[in-house]
Amino acid sequence: MNTKLLPVTPESIAEAGGIIRGGGLVGFPTETVYGLGANALDGDAVRQIFRAKGRPGDNPLITHVASEAEIAPLIRGGISDQARALMRAYWPGPMTLIFPKSDRIPPEVSAGLDTVGIRMPSHPAARALIEAAGVPIAAPSANRSGRPSPTTARHVLDDMDGRIPLILDGGACAVGVESTVIDVTGRVPRVLRPGGVTPEMIAAAAGAVEVDGAVMRPLREGEKPRSPGMKYRHYAPEGALTIFEGEAAAVARAICARYDAAPDGAAILALPGHEALYGGRRVLPLGDKDSAESVAASLFAVLRALDDEGVKLIFSEAVDEAGVGLAVMNRLGRAAAFHIEKV
Ligand code: AMP
Numbered sequence: 001m002n003t004k005l006l007p008v009t010p011e012s013i014a015e016a017g018g019i020i021r022g023g024g025l026v027g028f029p030t031e032t033v034y035g036l037g038a039n040a041l042d043g044d045a046v047r048q049i050f051r052a053k054g055r056p057g058d059n060p061l062i063t064h065v066a067s068e069a070e071i072a073p074l075i076r077g078g079i080s081d082q083a084r085a086l087m088r089a090y091w092p093g094p095m096t097l098i099f100p101k102s103d104r105i106p107p108e109v110s111a112g113l114d115t116v117g118i119r120m121p122s123h124p125a126a127r128a129l130i131e132a133a134g135v136p137i138a139a140p141s142a143n144r145s146g147r148p149s150p151t152t153a154r155h156v157l158d159d160m161d162g163r164i165p166l167i168l169d170g171g172a173c174a175v176g177v178e179s180t181v182i183d184v185t186g187r188v189p190r191v192l193r194p195g196g197v198t199p200e201m202i203a204a205a206a207g208a209v210e211v212d213g214a215v216m217r218p219l220r221e222g223e224k225p226r227s228p229g230m231k232y233r234h235y236a237p238e239g240a241l242t243i244f245e246g247e248a249a250a251v252a253r254a255i256c257a258r259y260d261a262a263p264d265g266a267a268i269l270a271l272p273g274h275e276a277l278y279g280g281r282r283v284l285p286l287g288d289k290d291s292a293e294s295v296a297a298s299l300f301a302v303l304r305a306l307d308d309e310g311v312k313l314i315f316s317e318a319v320d321e322a323g324v325g326l327a328v329m330n331r332l333g334r335a336a337a338f339h340i341e342k343v
């Protein structure tokens with residue numbers, strides 16, 4: 001299959017909508033990461049997503065809508081006051097809510113669970129695509145399973161060339177990490193995966209929040225995760241990654257010692273402004289400003305660059321877990337298989 005890469009225009013959106021309606025796949029930009037979309041109401045179309053990504057069949061997909069009116073037929077039991085408060089505050093945006101699912105959602109989307117994750121993205125191209133398709137769009141991140149999520153159309157092409165007919169190029173993603181997944185089926189909203197909508201923001205809108213224990217640690221032997229994606233070592237660079245946590249100068253000393261002892265070379269991930277602490281050693285910056293948002297926006301591109309270069313050993317500074325920092329440390333921690341050293 002020949003994979004077309006087109007800029008976002010009314011014509012390319014119409015073509016992409018036709019592909020989705022016809023049961024095919026499209027790579028498209030959202031404010032979080034690029035998605036790989038199919039008609040969420042068509043089990044055969046959705047199965048192709050799993051094939052193109054090499055995704056395990058027990059990992060559910062998020063269903064994307066462009067308006068609130070599309071949601072009622074997809075869920076069971078209505079929308080709680082808490083869920084409604086979150087929707088009012090943060091939709092459209094980088095937030096996925098988990099509801100009991102209706103029979104309209106095929107088992108391929110929910111991976112056999114009786115719930116469905118729904119998101120209303122804010123990216124104009126994503127919204128236009130859903131409207132052009134005329135159906136809700138099931139979409140995971142548009143990477144091959146096990147690779148860092150794509151934050152540019154080029155990343156999607158690197159992973160999906162020859163596997164899908166069309167990628168819409170809408171430039172780099174603003175948020176850079178996947179949506180916050182929140183279970184709203186219980187009494188208190190529970191963060192299953194941190195993202196651009198932070199626990200602080202959820203508490204502000206809904207009055208309370210819990211963060212699932214599995215967000216910042218590996219799963220225990222035999223533990224069944226509430227968010228199936230948690231059990232995969234998702235965001236894994238090919239090189240072995242270790243994270244160092246502590247005061248900046250002490251972290252830099254520890255990293256330099258390990259770097260200098262690496263016979264075949266290594267790379268360092270450091271926050272902007274810390275380069276000087278590492279002498280002439282090979283440093284890739286985590287973002288371009290000292291903010292968690294800036295680190296999130298560049299994280300996956302940096303991990304891909306390390307893979308492209310075949311770097312075998314990576315040492316990274318930790319990021320403060322406040323705000324979007326929790327999502328950054330969740331992705332970085334998983335990429336490191338939670339090898340975190342406190343210094
Ligand atoms: P992706 O956007 O590619 O990272 O994939 C979507 C992620 O959302 C999955 O890995 C799950 O962890 C989570 N998710 C989707 N649907 C559900 C659901 N019904 N219940 C819990 N988690 C879900």
Ligand code: MG
Nearest residue numbers: 140141149178
């Ligand atoms: Mg993914």
